[in-house]
Amino acid sequence: MRRLHGKLVIATHNAGKLREMRELLTPYGIEAVSSGDLGLDEPEETGADFVANALIKARAAAMASGLPALADDSGVCVDALDGAPGIYSARWAGEAKDFYAAMARMESEVEKSGSPSRRAHFVSALALVWPDGEEFSVEGKVFGDLTFPPRGTAGFGYDPCFTPDGHDRTFGEMSAEEKHGIPADGAQALSHRARAFQLLAKNLLEGDSSPVANSGR
Ligand code: IMP
Numbered sequence: 001m002r003r004l005h006g007k008l009v010i011a012t013h014n015a016g017k018l019r020e021m022r023e024l025l026t027p028y029g030i031e032a033v034s035s036g037d038l039g040l041d042e043p044e045e046t047g048a049d050f051v052a053n054a055l056i057k058a059r060a061a062a063m064a065s066g067l068p069a070l071a072d073d074s075g076v077c078v079d080a081l082d083g084a085p086g087i088y089s090a091r092w093a094g095e096a097k098d099f100y101a102a103m104a105r106m107e108s109e110v111e112k113s114g115s116p117s118r119r120a121h122f123v124s125a126l127a128l129v130w131p132d133g134e135e136f137s138v139e140g141k142v143f144g145d146l147t148f149p150p151r152g153t154a155g156f157g158y159d160p161c162f163t164p165d166g167h168d169r170t171f172g173e174m175s176a177e178e179k180h181g182i183p184a185d186g187a188q189a190l191s192h193r194a195r196a197f198q199l200l201a202k203n204l205l206e207g208d209s210s211p212v213a214n215s216g217r
Contacts, residue, residue: 002134004068004204007031011061011071013042016156020180021070024197028205035061035069050074050087051137054127062129070200074124074193076158078106078146080115086123089158100150103161107148118146120162124192126200136204140195155179164190 005028010021013036022032035042043060047053050073057071075089085092085106092102110118121144127137142164150160152172159179160172171179171191180194189195 001136001203002130004028004030004128007033007067008128009033009035009038009040009061009065009067009069011035011040011042011057011069017072020193021072024182024201028201030205032070033067035065038065040064045073045087047073047087050123050125051127051139053087054125055129055135055137058127058129058135062131066131068128068130070126070128072124072126072193072196074122076120076122076162078110079117079119080110080113081106084109093157099157103148103150103158106146106158106161110146120144120146122158122162122192124196126196128200128204136200138196138199138203140192140197140199142190142192142195 008025008030010018010032012018012034018032018034018036025032040061043056045053045056047056053073054071057073058069061069061071073087075086077083077086085102092105093099094101122142124140125137127135129135144162144164147161147163147170150172151170152160152174154174154176155171160170163170179191180189182189182194182198189198
């Protein structure tokens with residue numbers, strides 16, 4: 001597998017995602033610019049799953065910039081709702097980005113489903129595309145239980161209604177370091193996004209070429 005070094009584009013117009021990705025990449029000597037900084041358009045996310053959407057965004061940014069491009073796509077999948085909202089997680093919050101309304105909808109749809117299951121998982125897909133067309137993608141997941149009413153004010157999105165397995169606090173009650181931190185001893189991180197980044201780093205940044213998840217052209 002090819003190594004990543006030098007400069008890359010992060011295919012996002014979201015300042016929070018850019019900052020988080022930059023912080024993760026800086027220790028590896030990677031200089032990250034954003035597709036927003038370069039004035040690149042955001043393509044429509046028409047993929048059927050998280051990896052497909054991350055690849056759409058990374059391909060568009062790599063072709064337009066001539067640089068390797070990294071993109072992510074993420075969301076929460078609820079077992080009782082057959083995986084919804086999934087790739088529509090952001091859209092459930094509407095134009096107003098009201099995640100309390102989205103969590104209320106989730107609670108009521110789970111109730112209506114009649115399923116006793118309160119299981120859910122977050123997924124984060126990361127895709128890296130080089131301008132010559134080589135592609136690499138990984139998925140990180142974290143499993144847990146839905147918690148209603150939501151608890152905690154930390155984090156964002158659906159964090160207050162998700163308690164990861166092995167914990168009794170929701171993501172909304174955890175510090176950023178506890179949720180997203182990458183353990184220095186090589187242990188598995190907690191969040192789906194941090195887990196996806198660990199897989200990306202292992203494959204593209206650290207010289208360990210063991211194959212993980214999807215890779216290829
Ligand atoms: P996108 O990846 O920007 O398309 O949006 C993913 C959506 O999934 C976000 O707007 C959140 O609603 C939700 N989501 C993804 N990751 C997390 C997380 O770590 N905590 C809470 N919500 C998340």
